[in-house]
Amino acid sequence: MRHVALTIREADLDEVLDRLLPIVPQGVHQDTAADGRLELGIYGDAPPRADLEAAAGGSLLASEETEVSDDPDERRLAAIGRRPPIGGRIVVRPEGAPAPEPGLIDVVIGETGGAFGAGTHPTTALCLEALLGLEPGGAFADLGCGTGVLAIVAGKLGWGPLIAIDHEPAALHATDANARRNGVEVDALQGDLSELPPPPAPTLAANVPLKVHMNLAAKLAPETRVVLISGIVDDHVGPVTKAYEAAGLRLVDTAVVRNWAAALLVRA
Amino acid sequence: MSPLFDVAAANAAGAAHGQLASALPDGIALSAHKLVEEGARAQLLILPGVVRIDVRPLPDGLQVVPRPLGGTELGWEVDQDAVTDYGKTALETELPAMVRFRLAFWGDAPLAGRLLVGYSTDDRHAPTHFVGHVVIRQVDADR
Numbered sequence: 001m002r003h004v005a006l007t008i009r010e011a012d013l014d015e016v017l018d019r020l021l022p023i024v025p026q027g028v029h030q031d032t033a034a035d036g037r038l039e040l041g042i043y044g045d046a047p048p049r050a051d052l053e054a055a056a057g058g059s060l061l062a063s064e065e066t067e068v069s070d071d072p073d074e075r076r077l078a079a080i081g082r083r084p085p086i087g088g089r090i091v092v093r094p095e096g097a098p099a100p101e102p103g104l105i106d107v108v109i110g111e112t113g114g115a116f117g118a119g120t121h122p123t124t125a126l127c128l129e130a131l132l133g134l135e136p137g138g139a140f141a142d143l144g145c146g147t148g149v150l151a152i153v154a155g156k157l158g159w160g161p162l163i164a165i166d167h168e169p170a171a172l173h174a175t176d177a178n179a180r181r182n183g184v185e186v187d188a189l190q191g192d193l194s195e196l197p198p199p200p201a202p203t204l205a206a207n208v209p210l211k212v213h214m215n216l217a218a219k220l221a222p223e224t225r226v227v228l229i230s231g232i233v234d235d236h237v238g239p240v241t242k243a244y245e246a247a248g249l250r251l252v253d254t255a256v257v258r259n260w261a262a263a264l265l266v267r268a
Numbered sequence: 269m270s271p272l273f274d275v276a277a278a279n280a281a282g283a284a285h286g287q288l289a290s291a292l293p294d295g296i297a298l299s300a301h302k303l304v305e306e307g308a309r310a311q312l313l314i315l316p317g318v319v320r321i322d323v324r325p326l327p328d329g330l331q332v333v334p335r336p337l338g339g340t341e342l343g344w345e346v347d348q349d350a351v352t353d354y355g356k357t358a359l360e361t362e363l364p365a366m367v368r369f370r371l372a373f374w375g376d377a378p379l380a381g382r383l384l385v386g387y388s389t390d391d392r393h394a395p396t397h398f399v400g401h402v403v404i405r406q407v408d409a410d411r
Contacts, residue, residue, distance in 0.1 A: 014335065017309070021322065025284045025302065027310030043305070072305055076393060079307065121328035 002045050003068040003075075004052050005031070010038040012059035019055040023047050034084050037061060043068070043075065087129040092119025092149055105156050109147050109178055116146035116171070116207075123207050123230040126255050126262035128153055130228050131205070133253075133264075139201035141165065143193055143216065144208035144231065148175030148186055154205070155184035162186045163199055200224060207231040210240065217243035230262035237261045270377050270406055272318050281314045289315075295379075295405030303395040309333070312385070312400040318373060319404075321383060325396040332385055334371060343372040344383075371404070378407040 008016050013030075020028055020040070029041035042052055053063050068075055081098035085091050091100040092107045100106050109118055119125070127150055136158030142151035145164035148171075155162050164175045164186050172188045179186035193212045198204055200221030205228040206213060213229060217240070220227070227249060232240055234256045241251050241263060249265035256262075273296040278289035287300040296315065304310045309324040309331070317338035324331040336342035347368035365388055371381035381404040389396045 017322075018320075018335070018337070021309070021311040021320070022281065022284075022314070025310065027304050027308030027324075029305075029307050030309065043308075072395065073393060076306060116328055118327035120326050124328065 001043055001068055001070045001075075003066050004042045004049050005062075005064045005066070006040045006042070006052060006056045006060060007062040008038055008040060008056050008059040009061065010036050013038060016040070016056050016059050019057065020052065023051060023055060029079065031079050031082055039082075041079070086119070086125050087132045089132055090128050090153060092124070092128070094118070105153060107149060107152055107156070107178075108181055109149060110174075110181055116144075118147065119149060122257035122260040123262065124149060126257060126260065127205055127207055127228055127230050130253070130255070130262055130264055131157060134203070134226065134228075138203060139163065139199075140203045140205070141199045141201040142175075142186075143198055143204060143206040144212065145175050145188065146171050146207070148178045148188065150205045150207065151175065151186045152179055152182045152184045154203075155179075155186065156182070159203060160185075163201060164188045165191045165193060165196075165199070167192045197221070198224070202226065204228065205230075210236050213240045214243055217247050220244070220247040220249075222248075225267045227265045228262065229265065230260070232261055233259050234261045237263055241265065270379070272315065272377075272379070273404070274316070277316045278314065281316045285311055285314070287313060292403065292405065295403060297401070297403045299399070299401045301397070301399045303397055305395045306393050312398055313383075313402050315402075315404060318379065319371065319381070321385075321400060321402065323385065323387075323396075323398050323400070325387070325389075327393070330367065330387065332367060332369065332383075334369070334383070336373070339375075341374040343374070344369050371402075373404075379404050380407045381405070 024042055026044050031039040031041045077097045080093055085104050090105045095110055140154040140159035140162050142164040145166045148164050151162045151164045172190055175188040194215050197219035198216045200223040203226045204224055207230045210232055244265045250268040252264045252266050254263040275289045275291050285300055286302050289298050298313045300313050306325050309322050312323045313321040318340055320335045322333040334344050366386040369383040373379040381402055383402040386399040387396050
C-alpha cells in the first residue's frame with residue numbers, strides 16, 4: 001500500500017485539513033509532531049500525490065512516498081515507533097511496537113481491556129511530562145489509574161511504594177498485568193474516588209474528571225505535599241485549582257494541549 | 269430560508285464520503301457513514317460554508333471535531349447523557365455506542381444543530397464504523 005507523508009507547519013494544520021480532508025475520504029493520520037512540524041500520513045492509492053501536495057499548499061515542508069504493509073495493525077505499530085518520546089525521555093508503546101533506543105524509559109502497555117492510558121491522550125502525556133520535572137521519592141498514588149501507566153513510570157523514576165486506584169475492575173486487571181510486564185510493583189485497589197478520600201501519599205497523580213477532583217481536594221490528607229492533576233479541560237483548571245488551594249496547596253505550573261489541561265500543585 | 273441550506277452543494281461536497289443531504293422546512297438534514305482506521309482523522313459530515321464534522325478514533329478516546337467553515341462562529345457542547353461505551357468492542361457492549369452534541373452558529377442568521385455520532389468496532393484497534401446524522405435549522409433570533 002502507498003503511504004504519502006506530508007510534513008507541514010503545525011500552525012497551519014486546520015487550514016491544510018480544510019483542503020485535504022475533502023479529497024481524502026479514508027482520513028489523515030497525524031503521525032509525529034516536533035519543533036512546530038507535523039507529519040500527515042495518507043494511506044491508499046488515491047488521490048494522486050500531486051493533489052495531496054497541492055492541498056498542503058504553502059505549508060508543505062517535505063513530502064515522501066513509500067510502500068508500506070497492507071495490514072493496518074502493522075502500520076499502526078510502525079507509526080507508534082515513529083512517535084517522539086514524551087518529554088524527550090518516555091516511550092509508552094503497545095506490545096509489538098518497536099523498542100526505543102537505550103536510555104529512554106520504555107513502558108509496554110499490553111491490552112488495556114478498555115481501560116484509559118495507552119499513552120496517546122494529551123492528559124496522559126501531560127502527566128508523564130510533569131513527572132519528569134519532579135524530584136522522585138516516597139509513596140506515590142495514581143488515582144484513576146486506568147492502565148496504570150502513571151504509577152509504572154513513577155516506579156521507574158524512583159517513587160515507591162506505588163498505589164493505584166480505579167473504580168473499574170478492567171483497569172485494576174490492566175494495571176496489575178502492566179506493572180508485572182514492566183517489572184514494577186504496584187498495589188492496585190478498587191475504589192470510588194468520587195466518594196472516598198485519597199490515600200495519604202506525599203505525591204498524588206489524579207487524571208480524573210472534575211467531580212472526582214472536587215471530592216479529592218475536599219478530603220486531601222495533610223501528608224500529601226505534591227498533587228499532579230489532569231483529566232480536565234482548560235476551562236476547569238480555575239475551579240479545580242481553587243478547590244486544592246482551599247486544602248493548602250498552591251499552583252506551580254499548568255500546561256494545555258488541545259484543550260486538555262494538567263496542573264501541578266504543591267503544599268504551601 | 270438561509271442560502272446555506274443548499275442540498276445540492278451539500279450532496280456534492282459529501283459525495284465521496286457517503287453523505288446524503290435532504291431539505292427540511294426550516295433547515296437541512298445530513299447523514300453519512302464510513303469506516304475509519306484508528307488514528308486517522310476523517311471528514312464525516314459537511315455543510316459547505318457552515319461546518320465540517322470530523323471524527324478520529326484513538327486508543328484513549330474518540331475525537332469528534334466540529335470545524336466551522338466560511339467564517340462561521342461555532343459553539344458546541346457534548347450531551348453528556350449520550351456518551352456511551354467508547355473503547356469497547358461489539359463483544360463487550362450490547363448497546364450501540366453514541367455521542368450527541370448541541371451546535372450553535374452565530375452570525376447574521378443564527379443556526380442551531382443537533383449532531384448524533386454512532387460508532388462500533390468488532391475488535392480493538394480495528395477500523396471504527398461511524399454513522400453521523402446532523403440536523404441544522406434556522407433560529408428565530410427574536411425568540
